[in-house]
Amino acid sequence: MKIGVLSDIHEGINRKRTGENILPIIQNWIDTNKPDVFIIAGDISAKPQKALTLLKQLRQACSPTKILFVHGNHDVYDESSVNAYETLLQFPGNLGNGVVKLNKDWVVIGDGGWYDYSYGLPEYTTDDFKKGTFRDFTWPDKTYAHWSESDQDVTDRYIRKLSYWLEKHRNQNIIMVTHFVPFSRFVEVKNDPGWDFFNAMQGSSVFGDLAKQYNIKKYIFGHVHKRYHEQCNGMEIICNPLGYYPHEWTTGSAEEEIASAIKMITI
Template identity: 30%
Template structure:
């Protein structure tokens, strides 16, 4: 099976292209590369209805199964009229969302997914937990602070996400696992320190709560997004993949189809 993986499409952040342009380009790449199953590791858009519609449109137009986990942007509630918790409930009710519903590919493979959440452990230790909880530094505000309204603090949310992921893996623990998160679970994907800004903002990039998962289960692939890096490496038998498309200003070219093609990683399983 040919599995395509991509993250951080941000289909509503381009200054000229529309979500339909992203949709058309992504479908062309899917067809060109003969992808049979598409995995999206979060941050489709800044509005849950737009994210939901985009995923449904890709599935219909590409005529393949599309699975996703929401990213932090997909939970932004400021302009939706509902809370982030209600947005989560909407996603979980979708057949495409992996949270609480692992996807069995065949007798050997399964896909498990969860957004995860940041637990501040990737920040420079010089910052106190109180300082990090402000989510403001050098005049910049981490936008989740004002656009997401979770009813609990970040570290508790990270722990809950890890526990939910373990619960889901337990359902398919005898299979080889493709694990998909949005939040980074390996420090190699954090911004290298020292860094004037990310010594602080790395706090909101990753989590250490998933560490035990990699030693306790047969994780073969670990897909994540969030950082807008494109990188792949192997460590201790796990292939870590960060296939972010990212914002237009971060692209190497102005050609959306070329950028999607370069960002998308392909996994082949039997």
């Protein structure tokens, strides 16, 4: 079984900046390469309704391929992120709806997740991260995402949900997916407090702890706009964002960049 993986498509920004229609390029890639499953690990767009429209469009255009999705932070930018989360569950391939069985041995378990400041620098307080402002920059989620609970409580909710599913499927081969980062080594430390302060908003080490505890075979995430693909103690770890044009792209062509960003894995 072939599984295509991509995250951080940021359709609106990349379409406007490149002047190219991003979604049909992804559709073409899927048509040509014919993966059985295509997993999008969050940040497809900047609003839940838009994300839902794009996902439905992709599903219709690529019907032989099963499209799976977890939300990113940008996908829940809304007056109510809880409502945004619910809206996105209308997409049947949203992993927040439940475990997806691929065959008798393999399942996919995931949800977008959030962050609990576990990658934050120790010299700052929880209150500092809660405000999310360093010098004159405020982390955009603080302005555009609106949960009714604290970041830690939001993260805890995901952890409880994922733990429940993982426990139920512990004897199967599991592909785990979150948008947010499960292991601290994928959080870039630049020794510049203007950057490192915001590492608090990159993910939660508990996602990684769960992955180890349940012997996850493959872990897919996004959010950090840097590509990783490695094997570690029997776990294949993939982070392959498209990222923002132009500074995060390695080519000038949307078609080439999308083709180089998508990772095809097999089970």
